[in-house]
Amino acid sequence: MAETRLIEISPVTRVEGHGKVTIHLDAEGRVDEARLHIVEFRGFERFIRGRLMWEVPVIVQRLCGICPVSHHLASAKAMDQIVGVDVLPPTAEKMRRLMHYGQVMQSHVLHFFHLSAPDLLFGFGAPAEKRNIFEVIRENPTLGLRAVQMRKFGQEIIEATAGKKIHGTGAIPGGINRNLPVEVRDRFLGQVEEMLVWAQDALALARGYVESHADMVAGFGTFPSSHMSLVREGDGALDLYHGRLRALDAGGAPIFDMVDYRDYHKHLIEDVRSWSYMKFPFIRALGAEDGWYRVGPLARMNTASFIDTPLANAAHGALRAFSGGLNHSTLANHWARMIEVVHCVEKIRELLQDPDLQGSDLVAKGERRFEGIGVIEAPRGNLIHHYRVDENDQVTFCNLIVSTTHNNEGMNRAVKAVAVQHLSSQPKITEGMLNHVEVAIRAYDPCLSCATHALGQMPLQVEIVDAAGAVIDRAGQCL
Amino acid sequence: MPVTRLLLIGYGNPGRGDDGLGPALAERMSGRNLPGLTVEIDYQLTVDHAALIATHDAVVFADAAMELGMPYRLTQVEGTPQALGSHQVTPEAALHLAWLLYGRSVPGWVLAIGGEAFGEVQEGLSAVALSNLHLAEQFLAGWIRQAVRAA
Ligand code: NI
Numbered sequence: 001m002a003e004t005r006l007i008e009i010s011p012v013t014r015v016e017g018h019g020k021v022t023i024h025l026d027a028e029g030r031v032d033e034a035r036l037h038i039v040e041f042r043g044f045e046r047f048i049r050g051r052l053m054w055e056v057p058v059i060v061q062r063l064c065g066i067c068p069v070s071h072h073l074a075s076a077k078a079m080d081q082i083v084g085v086d087v088l089p090p091t092a093e094k095m096r097r098l099m100h101y102g103q104v105m106q107s108h109v110l111h112f113f114h115l116s117a118p119d120l121l122f123g124f125g126a127p128a129e130k131r132n133i134f135e136v137i138r139e140n141p142t143l144g145l146r147a148v149q150m151r152k153f154g155q156e157i158i159e160a161t162a163g164k165k166i167h168g169t170g171a172i173p174g175g176i177n178r179n180l181p182v183e184v185r186d187r188f189l190g191q192v193e194e195m196l197v198w199a200q201d202a203l204a205l206a207r208g209y210v211e212s213h214a215d216m217v218a219g220f221g222t223f224p225s226s227h228m229s230l231v232r233e234g235d236g237a238l239d240l241y242h243g244r245l246r247a248l249d250a251g252g253a254p255i256f257d258m259v260d261y262r263d264y265h266k267h268l269i270e271d272v273r274s275w276s277y278m279k280f281p282f283i284r285a286l287g288a289e290d291g292w293y294r295v296g297p298l299a300r301m302n303t304a305s306f307i308d309t310p311l312a313n314a315a316h317g318a319l320r321a322f323s324g325g326l327n328h329s330t331l332a333n334h335w336a337r338m339i340e341v342v343h344c345v346e347k348i349r350e351l352l353q354d355p356d357l358q359g360s361d362l363v364a365k366g367e368r369r370f371e372g373i374g375v376i377e378a379p380r381g382n383l384i385h386h387y388r389v390d391e392n393d394q395v396t397f398c399n400l401i402v403s404t405t406h407n408n409e410g411m412n413r414a415v416k417a418v419a420v421q422h423l424s425s426q427p428k429i430t431e432g433m434l435n436h437v438e439v440a441i442r443a444y445d446p447c448l449s450c451a452t453h454a455l456g457q458m459p460l461q462v463e464i465v466d467a468a469g470a471v472i473d474r475a476g477q478c479l
Numbered sequence: 480m481p482v483t484r485l486l487l488i489g490y491g492n493p494g495r496g497d498d499g500l501g502p503a504l505a506e507r508m509s510g511r512n513l514p515g516l517t518v519e520i521d522y523q524l525t526v527d528h529a530a531l532i533a534t535h536d537a538v539v540f541a542d543a544a545m546e547l548g549m550p551y552r553l554t555q556v557e558g559t560p561q562a563l564g565s566h567q568v569t570p571e572a573a574l575h576l577a578w579l580l581y582g583r584s585v586p587g588w589v590l591a592i593g594g595e596a597f598g599e600v601q602e603g604l605s606a607v608a609l610s611n612l613h614l615a616e617q618f619l620a621g622w623i624r625q626a627v628r629a630a
């Protein structure tokens with residue numbers, strides 16, 4: 001049986017969320033059912049209710065230590081509506097976009113180089129002592145250095161636009177509280193061309209992986225599904241910061257399109273199932289059975305009509321041509337993610353050259369409203385923040401749908417498909433086999449921290465249950 | 480030791496109760512403006528910290544601890560290739576990365592501070608954590624004065 005790896009919890013407590021994979025075997029040792037359980041975020045409503053609207057974009061960053069900027073921006077967009085602002089001053093919108101592109105870039109880079117590269121380079125079944133970032137760096141030190149430099153570039157953009165890492169205050173209801181000084185802009189301009197070259201190299205790596213493992217990728221957690229994201233109003237271009245909701249069915253036909261996201265609840269239903277506390281949202285028009293969908297980088301490549309930056313657009317075209325329509329392969333997320341890194345760097349370069357970033361008109365005002373819904377395309381996919389605020393500026397209601405929740409059913413399907421393929425009827429289930437299940441989950445880059453609040457012993461636990469219902473194996477894993 | 484450039488990284492999520500002990504300690508030490516000390520605050524330790532560590536002579540990782548059995552504990556740690564977890568690294572792994580990527584072998588210490596209330600979405604430290612924080616702060620300020628010699 002697989003060796004149990006223990007992860008020490010004391011003194012390091014940085015385990016904000018937890019998840020569990022349960023694999024049920026029948027009497028013949030075939031995989032009967034496999035499920036990913038992620039404990040739903042509770043306590044959040046209580047934490048937010050009664051807060052003053054002005055502090056919401058700052059305190060929501062406490063929800064998650066992994067994607068604080070996403071929550072910062074989604075809540076600020078909701079609060080824009082509360083202060084009656086539908087169009088931000090150009091400086092405010094562009095500073096927020098710069099912040100967002102910086103964060104998507106650094107998040108994707110971390111995921112690709114540090115979490116996924118070992119699996120992709122050494123193979124999913126390689127021994128754990130080989131399958132880690134240190135071996136990647138040992139074999140390719142340049143790659144390791146670039147990954148850290150790219151992360152740093154993204155982080156510094158976040159700091160220049162949002163402020164302190166742990167307590168960003170940049171986005172405020174109706175605008176932004178700073179612009180970008182010329183000397184800071186010039187520092188970034190001095191680095192951005194190199195970043196673009198490195199981003200393209202990373203893209204070539206991810207694309208090359210999928211192309212050279214086409215059969216394996218096609219058979220690994222590939223299943224038809226609907227896909228949903230924001231796209232730009234009017235032309236349907238990829239837009240990570242703002243736009244309208246588009247959902248396509250597995251064949252690429254629209255289920256809904258150009259939907260004002262303030263009407264999200266007319267199109268999405270949030271379902272809770274007994275075996276998981278986590279919500280399973282579905283598309284109303286398709287019903288609970290068939291209405292599930294995927295979000296995230298690959299979903300965005302599927303929904304976007306095109307990309308408005310040239311290098312990323314060419315890459316988008318190449319992915320489309322390779323897929324011959326929508327792409328439904330779990331592992332193609334890696335390719336999609338690196339297309340987005342190129343897009344973000346192109347966007348960052350475009351913004352840095354825009355004098356609006358040095359503008360001084362930072363905040364707009366409007367007529368007060370009592371409800372606001374902010375939606376962005378976070379690194380992991382669509383993120384919805386919904387608030388009601390009373391006349392005393394206090395929050396009375398909030399609802400949140402995070403990317404990991406949108407992807408709940410999709411990740412479960414991927415887990416089941418991979419478990420059936422790699423674990424069924426095996427005389428001995430090894431760590432390498434279990435890692436295949438993790439690879440499938442990891443491709444979606446779930447934020448357990450976002451989706452949960454309970455403090456677990458391990459980020460992800462795998463449990464194998466025999467036909468009699470007894471747990472026959474447990475393994476603590478790192479996602 | 481002695482060192483001229485000491486780095487303190489306080490990490491944790493202040494929105495998860497006592498998990499905010501690391502950042503709280505770092506805030507306090509930052510307020511003391513000790514010569515030779517650089518203070519960094521973050522939600523978690525990540526690969527990026529390797530670059531920062533590589534530009535210092537020594538590093539202290541301040542983190543909250545569960546079931547510590549004492550108010551605080553300072554332990555020396557060595558760089559080891561420990562697996563990366565969900566979007567975070569251990570102090571040992573961060574030190575190892577600084578060596579692998581930048582060829583710098585930087586001595587490191589973990590300052591664990593005991594807490595008791597974790598996991599809930601809430602701001603603010605428990606009474607026990609606050610008291611432990613105070614003791615750890617006194618201790619670390621003295622330790623740094625001993626460790627850091629003017630350049
Ligand atoms: Ni998160």
